[in-house]
Amino acid sequence: MxxxxxxxxxxxxxxxxxxxxxxxxxxxxxxxxxxxxxxxxxxxxxxxxxxxxxxxxxxxxxxxxxxxxxxxxxxxxxxxxxxxxxxxxxxxxxxxxxxxxxxxxxxxxxxxxxxxxxxxxxxxxxxxxxxxxxxxxxxxxxxxxxxxxxxxxxxxxxxxxxxxxxxLPLKQLRTGYAEIVKYALINDKNFFIWLKKNLKDILLLKKNQLNYAILKSIKIKEKYVINDEKEKLVNSSSRAMLNFGHTFGHALELINKYHSNLTHGEAISIGMILAAKISYRMKNIRRSELDDIIYHFKQAGLPYSTKSVINNKLYKAISADKKNTNNKINLILLKKVGEAYYKRGLNITELKNLIN
Ligand SMILES: NC(=O)c1ccc[n+]([C@@H]2O[C@H](COP(=O)([O-])OP(=O)(O)OC[C@H]3O[C@@H](n4cnc5c(N)ncnc54)[C@H](O)[C@@H]3O)[C@@H](O)[C@H]2O)c1
Ligand SMILES: [Zn+2]
The missing domain is CATH 3.40.50.1970 (Rossmann fold)
Known part of the structure; x- marks a missing residue:
């Protein structure tokens, strides 16, 4: 239809x-x-x-x-x-x-x-x-x-x-799927529950599930775009919420020199897991919710392990992110599953403590 x-x-x-x-x-x-x-x-x-x-x-x-x-x-x-x-x-x-x-x-x-x-x-x-x-x-x-x-x-x-x-090769389908999960995590818990049930059919390109996932994703993005077309806001309606996982993701892409062996979706998947871990350490989400997110990424065939990427190169690349202001790092974190917020003004030592 x-x-x-x-x-x-x-x-x-x-x-x-x-x-x-x-x-x-x-x-x-x-x-x-x-x-x-x-x-x-x-x-x-x-x-x-x-x-x-x-x-x-x-x-x-x-x-x-x-x-x-x-x-x-x-x-x-x-x-x-x-x-x-x-x-x-x-x-x-x-x-x-x-x-x-x-x-x-x-x-x-x-x-x-x-x-x-x-x-x-x-x-x-x-x-x-x-x-x-x-x-x-x-x-x-x-x-x-x-x-x-x-x-x-x-x-x-x-x-x-x-x-x-x-x-489209499966690797590229997964990379797009990473952005779909992102919408669910930042804005719609029920959509995340639906995705957990329908993941397989989406990746198999079953018409109803795929078309619904696309429509739903666009509807979520639309809300942020209408509220804040030029990304000026600094609250939870800001278009910047769409950057959940992207501060780390972009840093990883930069370190990897944008080589296609790590796609954008794969990079932001690692980024989303890192942001979810920080959200857990800040006591915003429960351990079980973090595990649930990690499990879903695993099911989707997306990278979910963060161990190998945490090093000085990563911190250096993060320090150069466009969203940073006055040498402080601004991150999009989860308040809960289905709701994101802006965490502003972290310095690199605070960030390292949260990650390690
Ligand atoms: N403007 C925005 O708001 C916005 C948001 C997110 C991402 N981006 C940008 O999007 C880019 C990534 O886009 P992408 O993931 O589509 O990458 P891409 O354009 O490089 O496409 C990925 C690969 O798929 C191939 N391909 C395209 N359509 C195909 C099809 N139907 N069948 C088989 N192969 C096909 C391409 O040739 C390419 O090899 C990044 O540069 C990122 O910065 C922009
Ligand atoms: Zn993206």
Missing amino acids: KKQILIKTKSKKCKIVIENGSINTYLKSELRTDSKKFIIIDSKVSKKIDKIIKNKKNVFLVTVKGSEKLKSISSYWKIISKLLQKKIDRSSTLISIGGGTVGDLCGFISNTILRGVKFSLIPTTLLSQVDSSIGGKNGINSKYGKNLIGTFYQPDIVIIDPTILRS
Whole structure:
């Protein structure tokens, strides 16, 4: 069944469609109109849409390889140059088809080229369907860190077609699942209970369970985005709550030089377990709840052991986190399962004491 969500922020109304087969339906109708369409597509999914775009006038295709390396100033420049060469204009639409890396780059391009063109986002990984395609954040990386260059720019439409995930490797499915569990842990205890029952079916891509998990995740993210589009708040409604597990996760990704052997979802899984452990040591959650969380990650095939990652490199990387202020570390912790809060102003010694 088709589900639609309209996310209304101060800057734009963004329509999100969740439906099996929606990529075909959307492209067929969109490509009928006269304006120019620029499709930036991940090579892993390009075969699936070749037929639809074949012989279409005014459609320009750029095929890319989705990876963290793609989010660079050099790919930005390469693609921008191609679009300008093909005379992209203000009535053109940029269509991104790929995972979070393609989407993050395309969002930045669509906002900056000609000071903004129409932007359609078609996420093709579970992570991008439940997370990166929602909320309008985009960006590229630099040698100083991840996502340090970027803007907020809401897409006009997001097309989520869960059937595109059939070709996604299990490791990538799990990585997206990590963000789904994150939503449950920070905001919805009943969703966590539901996930424990339905984990297997979600990873097997069973339609009802998968589509519900995606819808529910988007609904939770939507609440934070509407309340705090530009991540200005510092309370429990802040968009920063979505960074649960990410302070540690980003640090691990940085240490690992963003190598694909540790995916984003895997890194934040270790991060979430660390944050849950600290939440337990601060007497916010019970030992049994911590064990329950660890057990669920284990069942999902996500990393859950934190021993091997705790070292000076980790603390150094954490000290460079974007959320830190005045050299103090700000962490998102659990008040309880289903509720997160901002723990501000920890110094590194306090953090070490909590972890060790
Ligand atoms: N903007 C945001 O709010 C936000 C939020 C979370 C994450 N992100 C960003 O998202 C990025 C990670 O996204 P990702 O996990 O989708 O990574 P990705 O784009 O690198 O995709 C992962 C892999 O899956 C392949 N792939 C894509 N779709 C496929 C399909 N249907 N079948 C088979 N293979 C497919 C890609 O080629 C790639 O090898 C990170 O850069 C992260 O910073 C952004
Ligand atoms: Zn994330």
